[in-house]
Amino acid sequence: MTLVERDKAVIWHPYTQMKNALPNIPIVRGEGAHLYDENGKKYIDAVSSWWVNIHGHSHPYIAEKVAEQLKVLEHVIFAGFTHEPAVLLAERLLPLLPGKQEKVFYSDNGSTAVEVAIKMCLQYWANTSPNPRKKIIAFKDAYHGDTFGAMSVSGRSIFTDPFKSLLFDVEFIDLPNAQNIVQLKSKINYLSNEVACFIFEPRVLGAGGMLMYE
Ligand SMILES: Cc1ncc(COP(=O)(O)O)c(C=O)c1O
Numbered sequence: 001m002t003l004v005e006r007d008k009a010v011i012w013h014p015y016t017q018m019k020n021a022l023p024n025i026p027i028v029r030g031e032g033a034h035l036y037d038e039n040g041k042k043y044i045d046a047v048s049s050w051w052v053n054i055h056g057h058s059h060p061y062i063a064e065k066v067a068e069q070l071k072v073l074e075h076v077i078f079a080g081f082t083h084e085p086a087v088l089l090a091e092r093l094l095p096l097l098p099g100k101q102e103k104v105f106y107s108d109n110g111s112t113a114v115e116v117a118i119k120m121c122l123q124y125w126a127n128t129s130p131n132p133r134k135k136i137i138a139f140k141d142a143y144h145g146d147t148f149g150a151m152s153v154s155g156r157s158i159f160t161d162p163f164k165s166l167l168f169d170v171e172f173i174d175l176p177n178a179q180n181i182v183q184l185k186s187k188i189n190y191l192s193n194e195v196a197c198f199i200f201e202p203r204v205l206g207a208g209g210m211l212m213y214e
Contacts, residue, residue, distance in 0.1 A: 003038060030057025051206060078106065111145025114199070118149050121197035133196040140172045143207035144199060153199050155208060175205070175213040
């Protein structure tokens with residue numbers, strides 16, 4: 001069996017209707033902006049692994065550092081334990097972040113980071129107020145991931161339809177522009193005493209359709 005046939009026999013791919021999907025491209029190697037399939041055909045990874053591969057594939061420095069670390073300590077439970085790479089990363093990240101960010105909480109991926117952020121905001125209000133705020137504001141066509149909280153704060157679509165009765169209510173607002181900014185501000189002011197948090201992608205709604213705003 002070819003790799004593509006073996007894949008089809010055992011794997012479901014994300015964001016893919018498996019009944020009518022085109023055969024997946026069998027990638028065996030990556031280097032910089034390029035990917036290579038099993039026949040040696042070269043592709044430009046213009047998708048950049050859905051925008052996250054900013055340093056290119058198989059970057060020699062990253063590969064070396066990951067391999068070095070794996071030989072020393074690959075993982076340790078983070079409740080009750082710590083390790084230097086985690087502390088060092090937090091120390092380096094904090095000065096780069098805007099505002100008065102003082103602490104880092106590590107999560108696994110985009111969707112669970114969104115869950116954590118929403119939970120932190122709701123817990124903040126639960127801890128500090130006898131009548132905790134619960135309303136969440138989000139942009140209409142936003143995409144924040146595929147876990148239940150992340151789907152709830154995202155635009156509704158064919159991908160969220162089967163779960164819609166289980167998603168929580170969110171106050172969706174339009175992307176700001178010169179025409180609607182006054183109206184948007186007054187809506188936000190009106191809601192402000194109830195709002196626990198506002199989740200947004202700064203400047204551009206990526207998966208929502210590359211919608212730019214200021
Ligand atoms: C803005 C944004 N938030 C969250 C996610 C979800 O990230 P992940 O796929 O790592 O769960 C994505 C994924 O494309 C995204 O574009």
